[in-house]
Amino acid sequence: MSNNTARNSGFKINGSTIVMAMYLLFLLLPIYWLLNMSLKTNSEILNSFTLWPRDLTFANYATILTDRSWYIGYVNSLIYVLMNTIISLLVALPAAYAFSRYHFMGDKHLFFWLLTNRMAPPAVFALPFLQLYSSVGLFDTHIAVALAHCLFNVPLAVWILEGFMRGVPKEIDETAYIDGYSFGGFFIKIFTPLIASGIGVAAFFCFMFSWVEMLLSRTLTNVEAKPIAAIMTRTSGADGTDWGVLAAAGILTILPGALVIYFVRNYIAKGFALGRV
């Protein structure tokens, strides 16, 4: 292992390095351009074509962070995303345990049915959701969006957690029961710490999928719970688009993912593959 590390951290130029460098450049260039625009004034964006900001300004970020009608979008998004993550994990944990440990009537059908909801197109559900939540008086509330996102996040959490739980040997459960633990005590004191990384990954993916979704969150809100994605569209007004502020808003939405990315880097593939890699 140490041998390997030494060999790979010594930087030498070969075919692979060039391929990777080009690919990473392709990935980063559009993001750089957004960052570049967020630090420019609108007149610089529109009147001159510059590869980096000549007239560096943080005014676009200041606009967003001081104007309530802007930053409330981030607050709203964070509220329903966190609500959704907590709800999803709480209901998914016992269910995933049941799927990983027991056979019961209809278990396979149920597991499949959950998967179909992860794959359900939001466009199909947008209008019925709007009617459902309007009829129970939840339209334009955070909880409505949080519950709507449960449609795909609960199945996701169940599948990911089940993938992690099946890696824990069943003997641990049996030993704990013999030692006199109740199911609840065993689950909280012994089992949960064992699958802590799985819970972390499931939480991360619930957070991300709720954070990136726009169609449902936009359909189900109007004023009070309006997410940042919907607020961003207002930068294009009658007198043209406010490109600088739009770019700054975009950069700020990338931050939550970028901040935790290092800690989940080895689990990204596993999470997207529903715990199966």
Place this chain on the structure above:
Amino acid sequence: MNKTVNQKAWFLVLPVIVLVAFSAVIPLMTVVNYSVQDTFGNNQFFWAGLEWFDIMLHSERMWNALGRQLFFSCIILLIEVPLGIFIALNMPKSGFWSSFCLVLMSLPLLIPWNVVGTIWQVFARVDIGLLGYTLSAIGIEYNYTQEAFSAWATIVAMDVWHWTSLVALLAFAGLKSIPDAYYQAAKIDQASRWAIFRYIELPKMMGVLMIAILLRFMDSFMIYTEPFVVTGGGPGNSTTMLSIDLVNQGFNLGPKAAFSIMYYLVILLISYVFYTVMTNMDKKEGK
């Protein structure tokens, strides 16, 4: 793992069933209701049978959207899968540079979908975008708001940018699980690079690649936000994918519901294939 039969496990999954039933079954039943009824407004409905399905199945607009959708999904699969495998083969296997690549490659996957649209909108614009500006400057006719081919090229490039890393990361996970002994045996046999790929790496990656292909197909099949932000389905209808077409139906309840049901059935079918692949993989691992 040998599981025991325990019907009480139903109590553990009950919360999930209640919650998902609330957010999946009730809306779906609404859609089913609308799809077989007609209305004159005033909340008065009457039975219309399969009329809406009949109309939608003969709707040129829907078939066109479906055609565009399948074309789009096929193109991006044809680009992303080979490119993703190629990238995975070239990734550093361990050490600092491996983490470095993993972190940067994951970045596009974690960007909100509407912001992905925004990024490409500003990147590809002819007046202020790096890509559009450069292409125009070297004399290529490119304007994604005016011309269908440019619009297509832009959303395909955007999807490749957004999701190739996922295929690469999955393929990379498959590659890493190959024991070193396989490579040593290949070395002794003096196998060529191609032979190693064809007879060792590709078969070992097959499982995760199936997941990658199905995930990409399914997610691209319901793509909405990204093309909506960049092109709004235009110019004309040239980039109107299935989901965009469905949302554009507005409050035209009957046809919209019939459309939704058919859309959902297709997804259900692909989900079943996906599920079969997943459970077969679990069996192979002997768990």
